[in-house]
Amino acid sequence: MKTVLASLNAKYIHTNLAIRYLKAYAAPEFDIELAEYTIKDPEMNIVTDLYNRKPDIIGFSCYIWNIEETIRVVKMLKKINPHLFIVLGGPEVTYDVPEWLERLPEVDVIALGEGEETFKQLLEALNRGDSLDTVFGIAYINEEGKLKVNPQRNKLDLRSLPSPFRFKEDIPHLSKRVTYIETSRGCPFSCQFCLSSIEVGVRYFDREKIKADIRYLMENGAKTIKFVDRTFNISRSYAMEMFQFLIDEHRPGTVFQFEITGDIMRPEVIDFLNKEAPPGLFRFEIGVQSTNDHTNELVKRRQNFEKLTRTVTMVKQGGKIDQHLDLIAGLPEENYDSFRNTFNDVFALRPEELQLGFLKLLRGTGLRQDAKKYGYVYMEHAPYEMLSNKVLSFAEIIKIKQVEDVLEKYWNDHRMDLTIEYLVQHVYETPFDFFQEFGAFWEKQGWSRIGHQLEDLFKRLNQFLIHQQIEQLSIVQGMMKWDYLTNQRYKPRHSWWKDGISKEEKQQVIHSMAANPSLVSREFAILSLSEKDLFKHAAVERFPFSMEKYLESGEILFNPEYGVIIYNGDKMEKKTFFLSQKKLVHALTASI
Structure with missing residues (x-):
């Protein structure tokens, strides 16, 4: 058959x-x-x-x-x-x-x-x-x-399972797709919104077989290998052994992803990774879900946010491992204001990605069985997403979804980190308030129903900020211009702003830089770029404040300054230089 x-x-x-x-x-x-x-x-x-x-x-x-x-x-x-x-x-x-x-x-x-x-x-x-x-x-x-x-059989001895990775038909696709691998089944925790809580205990596969599979996958071109263990680091000794193996055996371009429980990660393990792991080799996914202690208690989620914060902070300081943190809106007794606090608590950690999800009342989970207790209304069919409960209305769910929409586009994609950082620190009371107000404006404009290119995202944020009439508009617009120019791989043909420098002003800046390179910096002088080179490869923009000073210290000094970004495609690293308006005037006067 x-x-x-x-x-x-x-x-x-x-x-x-x-x-x-x-x-x-x-x-x-x-x-x-x-x-x-x-x-x-x-x-x-x-x-x-x-x-x-x-x-x-x-x-x-x-x-x-x-x-x-x-x-x-x-x-x-x-x-x-x-x-x-x-x-x-x-x-x-x-x-x-x-x-x-x-x-x-x-x-x-x-x-x-x-x-x-x-x-x-x-x-x-x-x-x-x-x-x-x-x-x-x-x-x-x-x-x-x-x-x-029919009654279910006893659990399998995972150490005896054959490898699921040795099929010849999979080899051509390994480099193009995510390869999932498990080294254990089960979860030690009892979170009532998760199916993993149903299986008691953790069972492990044979370590040497797993290592052999990973070697085979890398030898045949696998680039992204994601471990699906619910808590990869539940055993410190096991995690350390696997981390060491992956560091020793990895091949350039390979990335390993893990689901990590943040508050049980030992500092010595993080120290080891910060010292030994090559940058970009590992990626951590950490489920925070909520920082409301009462909510966590209701769903039987044991979590020490102070220790989790320590872990995320230490990993971030190491600068080698990107972190993806998860939140769940709609957990029991977490109302709108409480979720706002949760969001701000976690955003303060500045994870590379912050995923805002919504509670799903999964079949078989304790929370689905207790749905009436908390007044849950949820979708009848998959994915069974909650629509409201006793403390969170559908209208508030809609508002949080507006946050999710712009969070994904403007934080997780890292298109304008400098701008967003300034907005959430200096313009809005909290990060959540910025994303909420922008998300509501985004929805009102109907932008959630249409596509958008990179320039559109800058234009739409600019339109929102003008509508908000923020006092620091010129500063934020300057940062947006900087984010736009520095995130380009090649010199952009057009810019989204209309108030850029004139052609004559750009000619003056480039002429002065080429004629007096030491006026800019010693590093710039070493490049020995001609006016022709600069016109071809450099983008020039004037800023109402010293961008160089802000990037160094975070201080805003209202000394107008030119930023020059030199692009050269794949041939060399993009370089940025600054020339104050005062220096330019001095150079032009001296040449006369």
């Missing part, structure tokens, strides 16, 4: 680890085909491809991000071929099984929980024509039309 395991991934760059474990475990008795698509692919295209493979059995890996698209594919396939045997598995269908089987008569079997041994036993039973009663860990509607849920 030909078997295909399929998954609809969120993006093309993602890969599905689960179906690879199932394929590896079923071998050599069963040769399973893998079929991966994305949730953006037209369903007819997916159905056509699967049909052309001529399977007898298809298994789908189901999650909150793909379940609705998967259901539509399943229904179409069953209409085309009523004899096709369809199996669903994954965290989304493991819970509320009666509801799923009632809703989806097209599905023959749901595999519950850990699926490697279950799926292989199911294939063996189908191959022999045995009753489904003999297969542990599955649910189905029997011949009498009654729900049958």
